[in-house]
Amino acid sequence: MEDPNYEKFQATVSEYLIRHRSILDVISKFQESAARVNRAIVKSVTSCGCVQIEASRQTIPAGVSSYGELKNFMHSHLEGQLCDSCQEFVETELGSTLFYVAAICDLLGLKMEDILQKEHARISALGVYHLS
Numbered sequence: 001m002e003d004p005n006y007e008k009f010q011a012t013v014s015e016y017l018i019r020h021r022s023i024l025d026v027i028s029k030f031q032e033s034a035a036r037v038n039r040a041i042v043k044s045v046t047s048c049g050c051v052q053i054e055a056s057r058q059t060i061p062a063g064v065s066s067y068g069e070l071k072n073f074m075h076s077h078l079e080g081q082l083c084d085s086c087q088e089f090v091e092t093e094l095g096s097t098l099f100y101v102a103a104i105c106d107l108l109g110l111k112m113e114d115i116l117q118k119e120h121a122r123i124s125a126l127g128v129y130h131l132s
Contacts, residue, residue: 006102006113013102023107030100037093044086051086052079 020029044051055077064070082090105112 006116007111009098010102010106010112013099014106017103017106020103021107023104026100026103026107030097030104033093033097033100037090037097040086040090040093044082044090048083048086050080050083053077054079 017026020026041051045053058074060070060073064073102112104110105115
């Protein structure tokens with residue numbers, strides 16, 4: 001797959017962002033879209049059943065000597081895999097969310113690609129400590 005062109009994506013979003021041009025409209029649509037992503041995932045569990053959530057407290061064995069080793073012992077709590085239908089639904093909702101992220105960037109004069117590059121650099125530099 002060819003590298004995504006974030007600048008082109010953002011320009012296309014800007015071109016089609018007509019009705020909801022207000023930042024207030026866009027941030028409320030972004031929030032609604034993020035909720036729809038959550039709902040799509042929940043429906044894959046509760047309606048379809050292709051994915052199950054088996055959640056319990058994360059436990060860390062006594063012998064773990066480094067923060068980096070924790071990944072081997074942490075669980076996603078997900079069992080199964082998205083079926084084709086649920087995968088398509090989740091991807092569609094995630095795509096809509098990306099649309100509104102690009103719209104927010106455009107309205108604020110930010111470049112989505114720059115933000116992704118800065119975040120990648122931050123994650124790379126901080127490693128496992130980037131979330132703390």
